[in-house]
Amino acid sequence: xxxxxxxxxxxxxxxxxxxxxxxxxxxxxxxxxxxxxxxxxxxxxxxxxxxxxxxxxxxxxxxxxxxxxxxxxxxxxxxxxxxxxxxxxxxxxxxxxxxxxxxxxxxxxxxxxxxxxxxxxxxxxxxxxxxxxxxxxxxxxxxxxxxxxxxxxxxxxxxxxxxxxxxxxxxxxxxxxxxxxxxxxxxxxxxxxxxxxxxxxxxxxxxxxxxxxxxxxxxxxxxxxxxxxxxxxxxxxxxxxxxxxxxxxxxxxxxxxxxxxxxxxxxxxxxxxxxxxxxxxxxxxxxxxxxxxxxxxxxxxxxxxxxxxxxxxxxxxxxxxxxxxxxxxxxxxxxxxxxxxxxxxxxxxxxxxxxxxxxxxxxxxxxxxxxxxxxxxxxxxxxxxxxxxxxxxxxxxxxxxxxxxxxxxxxxxxxxxxxxxxxxxxxxxxx
RNA sequence: GUGGGUAUAGCUCAGCUGGUUAGAGCGCCUGGUUGUGGUCCAGGAGGUCGCGGGUUCGAACCCCGUUACUCACCCCA
Numbered sequence: 037x038x039x040x041x042x043x044x045x046x047x048x049x050x051x052x053x054x055x056x057x058x059x060x061x062x063x064x065x066x067x068x069x070x071x072x073x074x075x076x077x078x079x080x081x082x083x084x085x086x087x088x089x090x091x092x093x094x095x096x097x098x099x100x101x102x103x104x105x106x107x108x109x110x111x112x113x114x115x116x117x118x119x120x121x122x123x124x125x126x127x128x129x130x131x132x133x134x135x136x137x138x139x140x141x142x143x144x145x146x147x148x149x150x151x152x153x154x155x156x157x158x159x160x161x162x163x164x165x166x167x168x169x170x171x172x173x174x175x176x177x178x179x180x181x182x183x184x185x186x187x188x189x190x191x192x193x194x195x196x197x198x199x200x201x202x203x204x205x206x207x208x209x210x211x212x213x214x215x216x217x218x219x220x221x222x223x224x225x226x227x228x229x230x231x232x233x234x235x236x237x238x239x240x241x242x243x244x245x246x247x248x249x250x251x252x253x254x255x256x257x258x259x260x261x262x263x264x265x266x267x268x269x270x271x272x273x274x275x276x277x278x279x280x281x282x283x284x285x286x287x288x289x290x291x292x293x294x295x296x297x298x299x300x301x302x303x304x305x306x307x308x309x310x311x312x313x314x315x316x317x318x319x320x321x322x323x324x325x326x327x328x329x330x331x332x333x334x335x336x337x338x339x340x341x342x343x344x345x346x347x348x349x350x351x352x353x354x355x356x357x358x359x360x361x362x363x364x365x366x367x368x369x370x371x372x373x374x375x376x377x378x379x380x381x382x383x384x385x386x387x388x389x390x391x392x393x394x395x396x397x398x399x400x401x402x403x404x405x406x407x408x409x410x411x412x413x414x415x416x417x418x419x420x421x422x423x424x425x426x427x428x429x430x431x432x433x434x435x436x437x438x439x440x441x442x443x444x445x446x447x448x449x450x451x452x453x454x455x456x457x458x459x460x461x462x463x464x465x466x467x
Numbered sequence: 468g469u470g471g472g473u474a475u476a477g478c479u480c481a482g483c484u485g486g487u488u489a490g491a492g493c494g495c496c497u498g499g500u501u502g503u504g505g506u507c508c509a510g511g512a513g514g515u516c517g518c519g520g521g522u523u524c525g526a527a528c529c530c531c532g533u534u535a536c537u538c539a540c541c542c543c544a
Contacts, residue, residue, distance in 0.1 A: 347544030
């Protein structure tokens with residue numbers, strides 16, 4: 037490869053990653069604030085865990101048979117020879133942090149974090165994507181399931197999204213799932229030749245996946261396959277009933293989806309997904325469930341857990357499609373135009389900023405016309421002008437760029453007060 | 468990992484069956500009297516036509532390779 041080709045590649049973000057640029061990021065800030073607000077209402081505190089962990093954490097917690105861990109992890113060896121991995125999902129790290137700090141349960145945490153999976157990018161799928169999510173540890177009460185789902189729905193609704201579907205299922209637990217899996221495997225082996233090529237060989241390794249397959253052949257087999265929902269033990273059945281009852285009581289609509297399964301091994305009992313219809317296909321905006329065995333698997337005391345993760349990029353994609361949550365990028369309130377030597381602009385923006393007013397200015401000796409052009413494009417509400425006349429008179433000219441061409445001249449020392457009185461909020465975008 | 472589509476100016480794209488100095492819109496810069504943006508007018512800057520090789524008198528255009536982007540499958544937020 038030539039040096040030129042190399043340098044061009046260095047100018048690109050790595051495959052499947054994207055830069056979040058100023059302008060677009062205002063929308064992210066608003067989304068995170070929205071999620072943080074709802075999470076706080078439900079009693080969650082922010083948690084931040086490392087971007088990478090010992091690879092064994094994920095292998096043991098998430099499961100080596102899963103695609104996410106088996107084929108899609110970003111693994112690397114650090115300089116000390118330790119096998120590490122960029123986190124491919126959010127839950128394992130939170131549980132690890134919980135076990136390390138040992139706070140008294142119940143433990144509730146929310147997070148916003150980049151997630152890494154080595155896969156081919158496409159619409160709504162990236163090698164680095166970002167999730168907001170929550171985890172609750174230490175409560176097995178089905179009411180927590182209802183609360184977690186309530187938070188998820190509140191968050192999406194708060195963004196203005198509508199028309200998404202909450203899908204719900206129960207995966208059973210250690211008492212009933214093993215028996216069910218045996219029954220399912222037996223059934224699938226009986227119909228082995230009807231399954232699609234991809235799944236025919238997965239019967240013993242990951243039978244649940246087959247229920248999720250969309251091909252005609254698998255679908256027709258799975259329709260009459262035994263379902264977990266019908267094989268739940270009494271405890272699981274009761275739990276699930278309380279969850280659906282709670283959702284109904286809370287006015288949260290959901291769809292019972294007996295074929296819903298999850299790609300990660302640790303889920304038990306309640307599992308769910310929020311999907312969004314994109315016209316030609318569905319997008320999963322949020323997914324999660326209960327994982328009552330995970331803490332133990334990772335070496336901790338028996339501790340129930342539940343949580344979800346929601347892909348920020350996907351949620352924003354859905355917002356785009358519905359034309360909601362369209363947050364304009366931030367503009368300054370005032371733009372200082374200085375056609376003298378710039379000293380007045382230097383002092384004025386400093387004064388305005390100290391007074392809490394977002395201020396920008398022009399640099400270099402550009403013409404008044406071009407500075408005004410820049411002021412307009414900046415989206416500023418006011419232009420504050422310092423020219424020879426103002427400099428001599430100790431005044432400033434203030435022009436309302438978004439109103440009816442009002443322009444006044446006031447003494448310089450009153451500029452801050454004048455602007456403060458009139459600029460509670462910046463105008464949205466440039467006109 | 469598999470398959471399809473695409474790659475021309477900062478952005479969105481035209482470039483007829485290969486034929487002179489590669490175009491448009493938007494954006495950007497400058498000007499249209501004296502200190503004023505958002506409309507209008509004039510001018511200007513800006514391109515290794517993704518990269519490498521081949522065919523040809525001649526390639527943005529045809530062929531091969533390669534990289535990236537994109538969509539889909541697997542899987543997933």
